Amino acid sequence: MLPNAFPFYFFLLLGISLYYALSHRWRNLFLLTASIFFYASWEWRFLGLLSWQIAVSYILGLAIGKSATQIGRKWHLATGAFLSLSPLVFFKYFNFLNDSARQLCTALDLSYLVPHLNILLPLGISFYTFQSLGYLVDVYRRQIEPERDFLHCALFISFFPQIASGPIGRAPELLPQFRRIREFSPEAFESGLAQIIWGLFKKVVVADRLAFYVDAIYSNPAAYGTPSLCLAALFFSIQIYCDFSGYTDIAIGTARLFGIELRRNFEFPYFSTSINDFWKRWHISLTSWFRDYLYIPLGGNRCSRLRHAFNVMVVFLFSGLWHGANWTFLAWGGMHGVLQLLENAIRGRKPTPYRSWLSKSIAGLLTFLLVTVAWIFFRAPDFRTASVILKGICSWRGGLSLGVSLNTFAINGLLLLVFALWEIWIFTHPVSPKQPIWQRSLKYAVLLSMIAMFGQMSGGFIYQHF
Amino acid sequence: MKEFCKVIALTLVLFAALNLMVNAILQTGLKRYYCLQPAEVLVIGHSMSEMGIDRDLLEERLGLSVAKYCMNGAGTADRLVMLKHYIETTGHKPKMVIYDVSARSFSLDLADNSHALFYPFMASPVIREYLRRNASPKDYWTKRLIPLTRYDDTRFGAVIRGYRRNWKCSSSRRVDLHAFSERLKQGTFWKIGFDEESMRLFDETLAWLDVQGINCILVALPCLDLLNEAQPELYAKAMGHIRSEAEKYPNVQLHDMNGELSARHELFRDPIHLNREGQIVATSQLADSLKDGLK
Structure with a gap:
């Protein structure tokens, strides 16, 4: 079910x-x-x-x-x-x-x-x-x-x-x-339903449609050129976010219908300006679990530099292993650990936040790129596949292969744009006043219609395998 | 509580309204693309004729109105439904039906799950009956109750083409002969099959056209010669069966274009489908031979 x-x-x-x-x-x-x-x-x-x-x-x-x-x-x-x-x-x-x-x-x-x-x-x-x-x-x-x-x-x-x-x-x-x-609370009930609809949209309209392309490329990466491999890596970053945060939204929304509040698990992770920031926004319930029950008992950051580096690496390696029993997950966790240590070495443990929008954008883009590269190891079934993809990306060869039909590719592109704009809107308008009834209803009806039109009600969730 | 009820009620009303509105917009495009309007000549087939016959060019060369109702993956069962659906929707019988055939017309994999092609036309009783027999109850009722679930990406593409009135093959790509030769060696190509139910339905279609008094031209659009020669005996058997079916009915003729065009590799985008150049050549030849017949 x-x-x-x-x-x-x-x-x-x-x-x-x-x-x-x-x-x-x-x-x-x-x-x-x-x-x-x-x-x-x-x-x-x-x-x-x-x-x-x-x-x-x-x-x-x-x-x-x-x-x-x-x-x-x-x-x-x-x-x-x-x-x-x-x-x-x-x-x-x-x-x-x-x-x-x-x-x-x-x-x-x-x-x-x-x-x-x-x-x-x-x-x-x-x-x-x-x-x-x-x-x-x-x-x-x-x-x-x-x-x-x-x-x-x-x-x-x-x-x-x-x-x-x-x-x-x-x-x-x-x-x-x-x-x-x-007690039954109409406000909480409506908010729960809204969260379920938004989660479902992310899962069936964005994640599962991108999965067609990503699966096609990852099943035989050697047959594709650099642009296709780059696009598959980029699409997987979005797919996994929409898949997992979509599930989380459905879970939080469902619990709210029964009057139970679950903790937030995502906070716009792809708007992070550093790896450290990314981990404060991605899978928050797991990150905070590791922080409270492993990182802090190990000594956290109130210790020598070497011991701190050890603590960070232990946490990230365990985090990688938690996701799956495979060396690729360990590599993924290890990469994030190393990136965080490098970041600490360059900017210090408590860096001053970026002020200008330009520096924020550059840092955000760089963080997204690094996270996307690390996701290659997460998605690839083995090191051989991951290395074929990385080599393919670096070799700059071949053209763009759609991997799916032109119709599907174009529709996916359009839906991705809708999702990105919507996500940016929510990010930039965090505390919006309560909208009038007709606006809320229209928003829900449009989302439901898009789910009905473009949704792929078939695939499982990536994180259910963990 | 009152506000909550209002939100739920309004959401449902707006969702229903959006379903009706968007469905109407999509239906217009789709009906245009599949030419569900009265015409003297009706082309029925699957992707081979969808890509191989240029409706506008055929209309211009024949001087007759042409409707092209071709769907990617439509097998013999689907085509019989398409014929009935066309006549039901337009309330008009065409003078002539151009029905595309090939040595693979009776391969089972062509018709696998092809009933899904017809979900957008569920408003038609003919289509509803067909879907009730073939679709799962869950799919049937979901698509019946929520019209926007009836469309897939191919249908969205058809809607856009319908609004643009574009029946031209968009591909100018040429078949990769080297890659196809490899596939032939590995045996990974579309094999010829003889599904008895498909053969029975083909015969039923020709008989139905005979009863309706509609002339039928069975057009064997060209496939790449390398593919035709991959299973020579089965190819001869399949084409022989089609020929014998054509001879059974006085209103049916077979026009095989393989002899003239299958060796012209530059006309193919893949071993089965023609490219834009191939579409022009095939349509022109078909129009010329039909004109001779019509005279």
Whole structure:
């Protein structure tokens, strides 16, 4: 049940109707049932894993809270982290580690007998594992009381709008929302619907249409010339943003319909003027998770230059590995780490902001280019493909191949322009006064019409594979 | 709450209005491009005739009004529906139908999922009936209820061409013989097939035209000789079947252009489709031979 397909919206309509028809005391139970149904609709066999994660969070959270000594708390946290991370390590990284070990042994002429396992990656495992882990650390740090109500704890881990691709929720923000009585708010409901429509537009009108071109080029990059490869790299930057932020918008909007506020995950990342700035705007829930639970415990920036460099690289390498068990993701994370360190070396750790629009534009363009180059490693299935693309771009050969029909290419170009102008408008008009009813309705109707006309209601979401 | 209800109601009304308005604009362009208007000669076919026959040139050379209703990927089942749709929409029977054929007319892959071509014309009862039989209920009802979901990128291109009244082949590219020879060696070319249902529907179409009293010219537009020679026995068998079908009905004639044009490689943009130069040559030849026949 993908959030860009009709069944999801039938499920949502039915869910909303029943949810507000029920009395307050039954609503959380209903949300949990809906979440379990949503997760089971992908693959019911992984319900056991989700239950495991809920049980670990609930039991170990209580155990940490009850421990009288610091050692006891630490011990319970370590146990919780181990039990919480074990499924993720097995399902996501076993084959990667196993295959890497086999390659190493083969290179060293040693025998290696552990076979490759056919493991299906459970939906959203990286997201709900990190959410659970964050909860345990928050309890350990006494930032929150352990959740005694099993229903609230289960809902916190499994809440369906965010389970597949985030945003990664924080217990201090979400648990109080599950505890309080949630009334129907027409303003919040309208804002939720608006966010769903905008997210859907980004996903099905922009991202999935650009995917035609990007997929065609990345499937056989050697057959294409420099302009096509550059365009594919550029389009992928936009595709991944629209795909992921589109999902996030749908998730935030859906949660808002049920009276739950999720945290913001994107803040116009392609208007960043530095790599540091980019990471404050891109996948904010993950970046802040790494900042709070890894970077700061490692020492953050209140340490020597060398130690700080080490901390930055560890965070970015882990961030790369979080996305996927592949060396290309590690390279992607590593590239961002190196770029951030270079930036710190050139401009200092706390640089003065750019003042003139020209310097801002140049810095913004340069940041976008660097991010786009790094995305090549993210998108390419292996280093060989990434190197073919980079070599193709640098060799300056061949002409522009459309890769798709001329009609599709022209329509995509036009839709991209509409999206870019719309995004710039929102960026430059952040606090717009409440528009009149007819203007809002017209905006929603135009977006819905464009979704109906140009939308591709088929492809999955990129981040659901993480 | 009152404001919220107003927003929802107004959004739905505006969405419905936009659907109707934009659909009307698109329909006008589409009907122009597919020539859904009364004409003396009707060209029915798929991409080969869409790219291979210049409507304006044919009209000028014949001195008769010509409608060109050709859709990329239309198989024999689709063409029968197109004929009925044309007559239903225009309320007029053409004197002559030019029906494009080739050795691959009965290949199954041509007709795969081709019912989707007709979503924009769902307002027609003939098309609705065809779609009800072929489309999934989900697709059928989505497209029935929301008219803007009926169009794809190819149809948008057709709308623009319709408004510009442009039926000319836009490609001046020439076929890459070296690349195609490689594909022939690898066997990755469009193979000749004999789908029984397609063959039955072809016969049904000719019989239907006979009953309607409409003359039919089966035009075998040229394919590249290298492609025709790739499966010589099957090619002969397919063309033989078409010839025997033409002989079965007194109102049907076959005009095969392969002999004259398939070796002229400069006329092709790819092994199956003609380029602009090829379109002019083929249309002129077709018009000349039809004129002789009409005399």
